[in-house]
Amino acid sequence: MAHRIGRRKNVKKGFQFTLMVVGASGLGRTTFINTLCDADVVPKRECDEPEMAHVEEPIKIKPYTVELDEDGVKISLTVVDTPGFGDMIDNEYCFQEILGYLERQYDDILSEESRIKRNPRFRDNRVHALLYFITPTGHSLREIDLELMKRLSPRINVIPVIGKADTFTPTELADFKKRVMEDIEHHNIPIYNFPYDPEEDDEETVEENSELRSLLPFALIGCEEEIMVNGRKVRGRQYPWGIVEVDNTQHCDFAKLRFALLSSHLQDLKEITHDYLYENYRTEKLSRSAENLSD
């Protein structure tokens, strides 16, 4: 509700939104970013020399900023890509890298807030949402999936998604989604699940949010090329047995996720980041330094 009022006020100024994308390589992360922005934002991975294929590449953190126009609303979207996640033989180090990056952005805000003379044009680089690409194994969550979501959800809104979802038939997809959500519940991982209050919010909001919640984890298919289907141009993947359309809600949840991220729930994600996640971090950090001083 509040976010809708907010939208009307800020429509002219536009919004700023930062999204981080994490997942093993080969799950369609890069393609997703380019599909989301409808542009070649992230360059396609160049496969190194075959002789160097055995060399393990550590994780890198790469932000890209692009200006989007959503129904007349300007959005300055920063997408933070994390190539190299989960690619090494031993991946213990990845989590710390990402967590370090997120906490550094919080630290910057914290020190800026505490200044006597603050900079009005200070750029807020806090990340508002993290899309975690789950490998479509068809079984349940793997150890690395659970570890990542557990460690990062105290600092950022984690939204699990399934990459390359065109590997599942409709029944397999429904089963997999169910098992993933069971795993998340069993391990008490606080992901962003489109929160609503059945008593306080209006019916429309409740319906919208519960629908999005039921789609978790979002099944994604990415494609940058356009092909002809029945005379119209669509973004899709052409297989010998049929064509998968990215924007078709029967085929995948891409369109719904995009709308949630960039329109309906953008404000909510930002508010939770600022009012709740950042505040928690600030409290923890300041009480830690208070403890250190009193020692």
Next chain:
Amino acid sequence: MVSTQAGAGIGIANLPNQRHAIASKKGSNYTILLCGESGLGKTTFINTLFTTAIKTPKSYKRRFNNNTAEKTVEIEIIRAELEEKQFGVKLSVVDTPGFGDYTNNRDSWMPIIDFIDDQHESYMRQDQQPQRQELSDMRVHCCLYFIRPTGHTLKPLDIEVMKRLGTRVNLIPVIAKADTLTPTDLHKFKKRILEVIAAQNIQCYTFPLESDDESSTKRNMNIMAAMPFSVIGSTDDVLTSDGRTVKGRQYSWGVAEVENEDHCDFKKLRQLLIRTHMLDLIHSTEETHYENYRRSQMETRKIGEAKVKTVTNPKWKEEEEALRKRFTEQVRLEENRFRSWEQQLIAERDRLNKDLEAEHSHIKALEAELESMQVGLSPKTRK
């Protein structure tokens, strides 16, 4: 060479038939190792290949009770006896659950490598026994390595494992869940994998292409050209858009068929594994891989001697290092303690010695005084 005349012949040419009869009666052992991360369709593939439920799909109910504190790769063996036209095959399928599934997969290939070597070892030992009629032969005849269909290239983990497998067993790389790759993507992916395999010196299974008749040669070349094989697995019958009932996967946008050669290389792989090259796989295991193992072992060991278990498990090495460090640290501390104690004692001794000397000289002085006093006195008393 003497060749018999045509016509009646003496019957030498009948030997293959006799062999056939013997072989049919004996049946055969066939062991396939499935290697790859979980969720790549290994179980489905095996069930599709043998058109029977050899392996039951994974059960999800117990996953919350399973506390994987151990984080090891298991070796799971499923045995089945298949029979077709009175020819029996004792099939063993070896699965490796847990491989590639953890955050840290360092050395996760050790159980698999050890398993393969152990089978060679076991056969070798049995062969050296006095009684060697009833040999249990679990040597692995072929290893299917399932590659994740990322569309990029082989991962460092894949390369590490495949290098080690290739020198011990007939290694056949397979692109799993290939229905996630478009034909162009698949072609590029295959090419890249072959480049990496060549550049990294990974030995994959090859077989002689030339054969007696041309159709076989052509077929062999077709099969070799399709490596690594893209597979789609399914045990379900589905209806295609043009009314046929096939084994396939039903998507909202179409049906991917298992036995359609435009969709995947399942047929070629089945040909290779069963119809045409099963014997070559078995033979090359016995003649090449087993012989290599035997030779390398015999060069250093005598017949009947037990295998030297080199404890080269790196996990233990780390612990060994840590222990050694702790030990050296402790020793150093103790030595320091002793040294300072020794110095204290020396200082104490010196001090005491000094005191002693002081006392001694004091006594001497007193003695001298006494003497001088006595001298002073004695002349009177003496006279």
